Amino acid sequence: MFRKLIKTILAIGILGLISLAAPHSVHAAGAGFTITPIASKQQNDSSVSYFDLKLKPNQTAQVKVKITNTTTKTLNLIASPNTGYTTDSGSVAYDLQKLGSKSTAPYQLQTLMGGQQKIAVPAKSQRVVTFPIKMPATSFKGVLDGAIYFLNPQTSGSTVTNKKGFSIKNRFAMALGVTIHEDTKTTVLPKLTLGTISAGTDQNDTFSPAVKVKINNTHATLTKKLKIKSQVSQNGKTLFKTNTSNLTMAANSNFNYAITTNHIALKAGTYHLHLVARSGSQKWTFSRNFVITKAQAKTANRHARVKKSYFIWYILAILLVLLLLLTAFWFGRRSSKQKK
Known part of the structure; x- marks a missing residue:
């Protein structure tokens, strides 16, 4: 792939x-x-x-x-x-x-x-x-x-x-x-807005599944030394978070900021994004609920490197061992009774 x-x-x-x-x-x-x-x-x-x-x-x-x-x-x-x-x-x-x-x-x-x-x-x-x-x-x-x-x-x-x-x-x-x-006397400051939120992959984290957040710089000036802190939560529990610095945005541009899952598979559901961006003395705070569908999660996970979970295999192995022990115990007691 x-x-x-x-x-x-x-x-x-x-x-x-x-x-x-x-x-x-x-x-x-x-x-x-x-x-x-x-x-x-x-x-x-x-x-x-x-x-x-x-x-x-x-x-x-x-x-x-x-x-x-x-x-x-x-x-x-x-x-x-x-x-x-x-x-x-x-x-x-x-x-x-x-x-x-x-x-x-x-x-x-x-x-x-x-x-x-x-x-x-x-x-x-x-x-x-x-x-x-x-x-x-x-x-x-x-x-x-x-x-x-x-x-x-x-x-x-x-x-x-x-x-x-x-x-x-x-x-x-x-x-x-x-x-x-054209006008070098008027200072134009950056203005950031929050765009779409979707499921995708983070190439900077070796193709981990990620929540992709589109951030727009709507003004005709560069955004320098940009710092972004973000967290994605579900039912009040923080699942994924980032803390990045020294980013730069071109004038009148946008980019998809990736919140990596650290190679954990994305699941369908309703999530909450809280993101704070800073540049110099400016600060922007964004909070929004968003939904990842089953189809979106499946596509993102298919194109990403996902950690394989062996939890179900551990459970099955434990159950198998217990079953073997119970079987051995049952046969042992049966043999003992027959001898008596």
């Missing part, structure tokens, strides 16, 4: 710490190329390690990046301006072009920056690539957050197959952060 789930795991190295104040090349071992940002006139904060741009409604601008091919062959790279989203492990990522329900940002970076570019860089040479920006006519508060995601699809790195037959394929990418403001 798990071989089908993770037959190929794509491990991508993302490097985003690129200084604009003192530009330097950044590379990933085996990627075959480096990228160097070229400082923009619209840079709002030159001390940060990404493009931090202040623009106006309807304004046009551009950012430039120098790409260096360190190999002896022409590289055909793919550069994608992607909006940031939140992974289910509670971190910000930039590797997806189409986010669907993962993002509620009013504008997507791929739309504002002209979409994906295919870039050919000759062997042992450099090329400067321009990414145009066209701001929407309607103003907004907060940030549009994302990155220019550079991928070399030709570089597959090493493929390792372990004893269980899982193959891990390495590919290399680098992400150069892009944050766009």
Whole structure:
């Protein structure tokens, strides 16, 4: 089952710490190329390690990046301006072009920056690539957050197959952060809301059954150093609980927070969730009853690693031993009476 789930795991190295104040090349071992940002006139904060741009409604601008091919062959790279989203492990990522329900940002970076570019860089040479920006006519508060995601699809790195037959394929990418403001004077604070609660699996706990809680950041700002405490109870008894910290949520995003059962099978029934989230001085408290159906529990358990319970076998073994003892005792008494 798990071989089908993770037959190929794509491990991508993302490097985003690129200084604009003192530009330097950044590379990933085996990627075959480096990228160097070229400082923009619209840079709002030159001390940060990404493009931090202040623009106006309807304004046009551009950012430039120098790409260096360190190999002896022409590289055909793919550069994608992607909006940031939140992974289910509670971190910000930039590797997806189409986010669907993962993002509620009013504008997507791929739309504002002209979409994906295919870039050919000759062997042992450099090329400067321009990414145009066209701001929407309607103003907004907060940030549009994302990155220019550079991928070399030709570089597959090493493929390792372990004893269980899982193959891990390495590919290399680098992400150069892009944050766009229009109003830098107004502070926009995060706002978290509680979404759906469902049964699923927790991949971070080696595919344990889990209660999946969708948490939404509805405002256009990052939620940093997020701490979450949760507990799932039934009839007043706490069954599962978590205490996690140092999570980050992208602006206008959501993720499925997993409350692991520690490999105990989920059962159908009515449960109660109590969850407290903190970020800085902000605090959100959520309490809600929810139902897990038999079908949902069965599906979650089927796709998870569940501890096998031997309790019934222990009971049967004890009963069998008692039955054998009683049988032996009965035959013993019967034999004794016959001899008398």
